[in-house]
Amino acid sequence: xxxxxxxxxxxxxxxxxxxxxxxxxxxxxxxxxxxxxxxxxxxxxxxxxxxxxxxxxxxxxxxxxxxxxxxxxxxxxxxxxxxxxxxxxxxxxxxxxxxxxxxxxx
Amino acid sequence: xxxxxxxxxxxxxxxxxxxxxxxxxxxxxxxxxxxxxxxxxxxxxxxxxxxxxxxxxxxxxxxxxxxxxxxxxxxxxxxxxxxxxxxxxxxxxxxxxxxxxxxxxxxxxxxxxxxxxxxxxxxxxxxxxxxxxxxxxx
Numbered sequence: 001x002x003x004x005x006x007x008x009x010x011x012x013x014x015x016x017x018x019x020x021x022x023x024x025x026x027x028x029x030x031x032x033x034x035x036x037x038x039x040x041x042x043x044x045x046x047x048x049x050x051x052x053x054x055x056x057x058x059x060x061x062x063x064x065x066x067x068x069x070x071x072x073x074x075x076x077x078x079x080x081x082x083x084x085x086x087x088x089x090x091x092x093x094x095x096x097x098x099x100x101x102x103x104x105x106x
Numbered sequence: 107x108x109x110x111x112x113x114x115x116x117x118x119x120x121x122x123x124x125x126x127x128x129x130x131x132x133x134x135x136x137x138x139x140x141x142x143x144x145x146x147x148x149x150x151x152x153x154x155x156x157x158x159x160x161x162x163x164x165x166x167x168x169x170x171x172x173x174x175x176x177x178x179x180x181x182x183x184x185x186x187x188x189x190x191x192x193x194x195x196x197x198x199x200x201x202x203x204x205x206x207x208x209x210x211x212x213x214x215x216x217x218x219x220x221x222x223x224x225x226x227x228x229x230x231x232x233x234x235x236x237x238x239x240x241x242x243x244x
Contacts, residue, residue, distance in 0.1 A: 032184045066180060066183050066188040068238075073203070077198060104179075
């Protein structure tokens with residue numbers, strides 16, 4: 001079903017600013033579309049995305065229906081220490097997905 | 107390709123008044139200055155369903171002077187909010203990218219909240235030839 005694509009550099013020098021790219025497959029149904037018979041299709045979106053670096057939140061986003069399907073979000077962070085990035089997506093209808101990526105910092 | 111959309115049922119558009127009130131909800135009574143923020147978005151898009159958007163804020167991103175959050179709004183989608191992005195001094199660079207939906211040719215507004223409590227904004231105009239949101243589900 002849902003799946004994540006994460007792009008985090010495997011290695012970085014301490015103090016480097018690294019770019020993190022994330023994509024979560026999700027329909028992001030806006031709740032404003034109607035079927036051919038005129039019924040409103042209920043909203044089904046991801047509402048929140050969080051990135052933690054060794055347990056500390058470094059980036060968070062609130063998403064709205066105006067975010068395109070399969071939300072793609074990129075941002076930056078400073079490579080401070082080796083460890084793990086944890087990503088979490090939360091959405092309507094109890095949607096919740098996580099992913100993680102390791103980084104080694106020299 | 108989907109069929110040519112024949113739009114018979116249009117959702118209510120976010121009006122400039124809704125845009126203004128959505129911005130008020132974020133900035134409160136503070137004044138919003140123009141500058142520091144840059145929006146990268148194609149000026150003309152064929153398909154409003156997925157429009158690449160990058161927002162960059164000029165900031166040194168140090169412990170004492172950094173961007174707290176970036177808020178993106180639109181003028182004419184059914185809802186004025188696009189996304190709120192929360193950064194911190196650890197971001198290193200105040201830049202975010204995503205892909206958005208645009209229901210019509212319209213204005214996009216990005217507002218940055220800095221660590222000193224000031225707000226900075228910029229707007230960009232996008233011409234959309236095929237709108238998002240309004241097509242029927244097949």
